[in-house]
Amino acid sequence: xxxxTQPNSMESNEEEPVHLPCNHSTISGTDYIHWYRQLPSxxxxxxxxxLTSNVNNRMASLAIAEDxxxxxxxxxxxxxxxxxxYYCILTQGGSEKLVFxxxxxxxxxx
Amino acid sequence: NAGVMxxxxxxxxxxxxxxxxxxxxxxGHSHVYWYRQLPExxxxxMVYLQKENIIDESGMPKERFSAEFPKEGPSILRIxxxxxxxxxxxxxxxxxxxxxxxxxxxxxxxTVT
Numbered sequence: 063x064x065x066x067t068q069p070n071s072m073e074s075n076e077e078e079p080v081h082l083p084c085n086h087s088t089i090s091g092t093d094y095i096h097w098y099r100q101l102p103s104x105x106x107x108x109x110x111x112x113l114t115s116n117v118n119n120r121m122a123s124l125a126i127a128e129d130x131x132x133x134x135x136x137x138x139x140x141x142x143x144x145x146x147x148y149y150c151i152l153t154q155g156g157s158e159k160l161v162f163x164x165x166x167x168x169x170x171x172x
Numbered sequence: 173n174a175g176v177m178x179x180x181x182x183x184x185x186x187x188x189x190x191x192x193x194x195x196x197x198x199x200g201h202s203h204v205y206w207y208r209q210l211p212e213x214x215x216x217x218m219v220y221l222q223k224e225n226i227i228d229e230s231g232m233p234k235e236r237f238s239a240e241f242p243k244e245g246p247s248i249l250r251i252x253x254x255x256x257x258x259x260x261x262x263x264x265x266x267x268x269x270x271x272x273x274x275x276x277x278x279x280x281x282x283t284v285t
Contacts, residue, residue, distance in 0.1 A: 096273075105176075105263045105276035106215065158270045159205065159228060162215040 066150045071167045074140045082135040082166055084150030089130050094153045096160070097124065097135045099146040106149070106162075109135065145170045174199070176266050176277035184283045185254045193249040193280045197266030204247045205265045205274060206239060215263065221247060222270070254284045 149165040220228040221241040241247040265274035
């Protein structure tokens, strides 16, 4: 499975935008980029996914670099409830299992 | 539409006993995945099932662990002769198509004493 690299931790202030980076320099043409998050003592929660184009949904935006070697998850206005570990995951075409790394622990300050 | 349900939420077993973890996927979802999160470690894939079939069990320990997803009823993860190292949170996820987003349950926290 292709690997991703994320910062161990990031901090943000409430109501400010947050940009969570992910590097995936060995991504292949059929790999999808997924983001999940895990709040304390809960199961992971799907956030967003994309292939080549930028994606938006009610939770976040996903910006994908033109060469697809990196991507950024954007939370437009962080709230205290967004404090979680965020995982950037690549899935190979036809492979449905998710391979979780260590993720980025996001702290949101009031 | 109810989310993925797992029960029990907490399970305590003595060494050598059997543990049965149940997962009811979201309505209309026929793809189920099991993941394990050991204390202070990341989530690890265990097994992927479709109705009555195991599709990928590359993350399952070779012994004592088994999984099924029958035509009727929930998916079951079974751990025989549990040991202390099996203590972990076990998460189930479901998907309608097997591609794209997976929806996770709240997990079962297994403690082996």
